Amino acid sequence: MLAYTLKRLxxxxxxxxxxxxxxxxxxxxVPGDPLMNDKAVSAEIRKNLExxxxxxxxxxxxxxxxxxxxxxxxxxxxFTQQNRRVNDIIRDHxxxxxxxxxxAVFFAASGGILWGALTAIYRNRTPDIVxxxxxxxxxSVPSFVFAAxxxxxxxxxxxxxxxxxxxxxxxxxxxxxxMPSLVLGLGTMALLTRLMRSSMLxxxxxxxxxxxxxxxxxxxxxxxxxxxxxxxxxxITVLGPQIAAITTGGFVVELVFAxxxxxxxxxxxxxxxxxxxxxxxxxxxxxFLVLMVIIVDVLYGFVDPRVRLQ
Amino acid sequence: xxxxxxxxxxxxxxxxxxxxxxxxxPSLSYWQDAWIRLKKNTRAIISLYIVxxxxxxxxxxxxxxxxxxxxxxxxxxSQAPSLPKTAVLVxxxxxxxxxxxxxxxxxxxxxPDSVDAVTDLRPFExxxxxxxxxxxxxxxxxxxxxxYRNQRLPENFNDLGLPLGSTYGGNEVSxxxxxxxxxxxxxxxxxxxxxxxxxxxxxxIEVTPSMIITLAEASDRQLIKDANVAQTGTALKLExxxxxxxxxxxxxxxxLMQGARVSLFIGIVAPFIYVIMGIxxxxxxxYFGGTIDSLLMRFxxxxxxxxxxxxxxxxxxxxxxxxxxxxxFPMLIALVLLLWPATARLVRGQVLQIREQGYIxxxxxxxxxxxxxxxxxxxxxxxxxxxxTLTFAVPAAIFTEAFLSFIxxxxxxxxxxWGSMCNEGVKTMLSHPHELIFPAxxxxxxxxxxxxxxxxxxxxxxxxxxSRE
Numbered sequence: 001m002l003a004y005t006l007k008r009l010x011x012x013x014x015x016x017x018x019x020x021x022x023x024x025x026x027x028x029x030v031p032g033d034p035l036m037n038d039k040a041v042s043a044e045i046r047k048n049l050e051x052x053x054x055x056x057x058x059x060x061x062x063x064x065x066x067x068x069x070x071x072x073x074x075x076x077x078x079f080t081q082q083n084r085r086v087n088d089i090i091r092d093h094x095x096x097x098x099x100x101x102x103x104a105v106f107f108a109a110s111g112g113i114l115w116g117a118l119t120a121i122y123r124n125r126t127p128d129i130v131x132x133x134x135x136x137x138x139x140s141v142p143s144f145v146f147a148a149x150x151x152x153x154x155x156x157x158x159x160x161x162x163x164x165x166x167x168x169x170x171x172x173x174x175x176x177x178x179m180p181s182l183v184l185g186l187g188t189m190a191l192l193t194r195l196m197r198s199s200m201l202x203x204x205x206x207x208x209x210x211x212x213x214x215x216x217x218x219x220x221x222x223x224x225x226x227x228x229x230x231x232x233x234x235x236i237t238v239l240g241p242q243i244a245a246i247t248t249g250g251f252v253v254e255l256v257f258a259x260x261x262x263x264x265x266x267x268x269x270x271x272x273x274x275x276x277x278x279x280x281x282x283x284x285x286x287x288f289l290v291l292m293v294i295i296v297d298v299l300y301g302f303v304d305p306r307v308r309l310q
Numbered sequence: 311x312x313x314x315x316x317x318x319x320x321x322x323x324x325x326x327x328x329x330x331x332x333x334x335x336p337s338l339s340y341w342q343d344a345w346i347r348l349k350k351n352t353r354a355i356i357s358l359y360i361v362x363x364x365x366x367x368x369x370x371x372x373x374x375x376x377x378x379x380x381x382x383x384x385x386x387x388s389q390a391p392s393l394p395k396t397a398v399l400v401x402x403x404x405x406x407x408x409x410x411x412x413x414x415x416x417x418x419x420x421x422p423d424s425v426d427a428v429t430d431l432r433p434f435e436x437x438x439x440x441x442x443x444x445x446x447x448x449x450x451x452x453x454x455x456x457x458y459r460n461q462r463l464p465e466n467f468n469d470l471g472l473p474l475g476s477t478y479g480g481n482e483v484s485x486x487x488x489x490x491x492x493x494x495x496x497x498x499x500x501x502x503x504x505x506x507x508x509x510x511x512x513x514x515i516e517v518t519p520s521m522i523i524t525l526a527e528a529s530d531r532q533l534i535k536d537a538n539v540a541q542t543g544t545a546l547k548l549e550x551x552x553x554x555x556x557x558x559x560x561x562x563x564x565x566l567m568q569g570a571r572v573s574l575f576i577g578i579v580a581p582f583i584y585v586i587m588g589i590x591x592x593x594x595x596x597y598f599g600g601t602i603d604s605l606l607m608r609f610x611x612x613x614x615x616x617x618x619x620x621x622x623x624x625x626x627x628x629x630x631x632x633x634x635x636x637x638x639f640p641m642l643i644a645l646v647l648l649l650w651p652a653t654a655r656l657v658r659g660q661v662l663q664i665r666e667q668g669y670i671x672x673x674x675x676x677x678x679x680x681x682x683x684x685x686x687x688x689x690x691x692x693x694x695x696x697x698x699t700l701t702f703a704v705p706a707a708i709f710t711e712a713f714l715s716f717i718x719x720x721x722x723x724x725x726x727x728w729g730s731m732c733n734e735g736v737k738t739m740l741s742h743p744h745e746l747i748f749p750a751x752x753x754x755x756x757x758x759x760x761x762x763x764x765x766x767x768x769x770x771x772x773x774x775x776x777s778r779e
Binding site for chain 1: 611612615616617618619620621623624625627628629705709712713716717718719729732733736739740746750753754755757758761762
């Protein structure tokens with residue numbers, strides 16, 4: 001297990017290097033440079049600025065300087081936000097995005113497992129049909145529509161109660177977080193419900209369920225100990241990639257609910273070609289996602305003994 | 311021993327009397343069988359019809375609905391969906407000096423504590439969307455009147471609505487309202503005043519202005535050919551916006567059609583290209599195996615690990631969006647570059663599986679060359695899985711396009727796409743919900759149809775299902 005983890009971590013490091021390189025190349029493909037945003041500056045000032053940021057060096061040299069700094073954990077200084085270090089931007093705003101993402105994953109996973117199990121129990125009866133209809137809706141409606149509708153709902157709740165019970169936008173308290181994370185997790189919840197349902201239905205016909213039933217175990221025990229535990233496995237497998245989808249998918253929700261997350265800084269940085277912020281956020285996100293997938297895979301090994309043997 | 315002399319008859323073919331087992335049903339190919347099973351799936355067939363009508367809407371729609379989607383009409387901003395409207399053609403607006411009674415005092419002799427409400431409040435001439443002219447009978451003791459307009463019947467004195475203006479003088483008994491009138495019921499209220507303060511009595515009438523259009527405006531909007539020939543008083547058909555207009559007065563239906571072209575173009579072409587790329591890449595890796603396979607697949611793993619949305623945005627900008635470009639092609643390239651590995655992995659897995667099948671061995675023993683094997687045996691057998699992937703890839707690509715356009719990183723204005731229309735619509739969600747609802751519904755229905763079709767295809771093409779029937 002340890003060897004497996006180490007191997008995965010090493011592959012992860014190489015992946016992060018690949019992400020960094022791809023970002024660097026793509027970023028330098030964009031026409032223009034970060035200094036072009038400012039008002040027209042004289043050639044001399046421009047030269048000084050280029051020197052300050054190291055833009056006067058050849059691109060290959062810039063690449064190695066950047067890699068070296070990255071190894072030391074330093075992403076440099078932002079071009080557009082004066083004297084603000086990229087590390088500070090990430091430290092200030094990533095926790096917001098991460099909290100939102102983690103809450104959304106929590107909603108999605110718990111909701112998906114619960115609804116999925118329910119639909120499997122009530123197969124082809126009213127609860128199943130109703131939930132599966134909602135699931136199809138959840139898969140087909142874009143997240144920004146949910147975000148807008150969620151806000152509308154909050155406005156109506158607040159005006160009905162006559163006071164601002166749940167804030168419609170912004171960030172800070174738990175009540176700020178509920179609606180955005182619910183909206184963000186909705187699509188994934190629908191996906192996981194579908195997955196959970198099919199995996200529950202597949203397991204009902206397994207021999208070990210029949211054996212358990214033949215042994216005379218109580219239906220509750222069969223359901224919780226045998227069916228549910230095994231049915232959750234495929235859900236955990238897709239959770240890794242889904243965490244990735246949710247954390248970056250937070251952009252829209254952050255935009256609609258005016259949440260000061262990292263997504264907004266990334267979009268802004270790309271528009272202004274803020275090299276260091278683009279590199280910093282992308283590499284950081286990439287590393288975070290790679291780590292998440294590794295953690296989920298390793299956890300999977302603990303949950304499912306069959307994986308550990310391989 | 312008897313001599314047998316063989317005759318020519320002995321060498322003629324014998325007639326066989328063994329009955330061959332009859333095949334009772336006609337033999338079906340894989341695809342025919344899949345089609346029969348798909349037809350049994352009502353949801354999938356309905357989805358197929360939806361997809362076909364979307365194609366019809368996109369490709370032939372502009373022929374039947376020949377309206378310029380980029381034509382701005384600032385007279386008709388954010389109009390709600392409606393039936394066709396007609397308007398009466400009128401000449402230019404004529405000034406109205408109002409009615410001032412000469413036999414009535416402008417200022418009352420004394421100011422009483424209370425006065426009666428005005429009587430006989432009525433529209434003067436026909437009320438039109440150009441102007442509503444009101445007259446009423448004077449009230450003894452009033453030194454002026456305040457005029458209010460409400461969009462619903464006032465409940466009490468404090469609910470008279472928008473204060474339009476005042477007249478100063480008890481004998482000034484008319485008012486002209488020209489404030490952005492629409493063809494809908496208004497409730498006008500007149501309150502007598504003592505010159506400063508109001509007496510708490512009011513009179514209400516309901517007025518519904520009729521739709522009119524001036525000659526100048528009609529010729530501006532090209533509703534009439536020649537302003538000199540046209541007759542005032544004739545009814546004129548106004549521009550028809552069945553889905554309403556957007557915040558710049560552009561026709562929503564025409565924009566939805568053009569937006570469908572963008573969204574569906576990206577949604578169908580991008581998956582098509584990257585699925586083909588994935589087939590070639592994955593097929594190559596899977597067929598040759600060994601070192602080539604592991605190297606190719608390791609590279610695919612790296613691409614999968616790129617944070618998707620960040621790189622979509624980065625690539626889209628990197629592939630350039632110059633002035634006047636719509637940004638559709640950069641988005642297409644970005645989608646293809648980022649999404650091919652998923653298909654490559656899938657095809658590789660399939661090829662690895664099929665490669666070991668008996669019929670491939672048999673074909674190889676019979677001397678089939680690799681390219682023949684790949685083209686004739688391996689690729690056709692992966693087609694089912696690939697078709698299903700393609701069906702599910704379309705909604706994913708449409709979602710991505712909508713998502714990027716929504717955060718303002720997608721197609722550049724003025725090119726509409728369903729996503730960018732949602733982005734514009736969400737800003738006026740409360741006052742003009744139709745601007746968000748229509749594009750959102752189109753996205754949802756399209757994604758829904760492709761998802762259900764994909765589900766149906768998965769079931770129909772799954773060879774395991776065959777034995778169950």
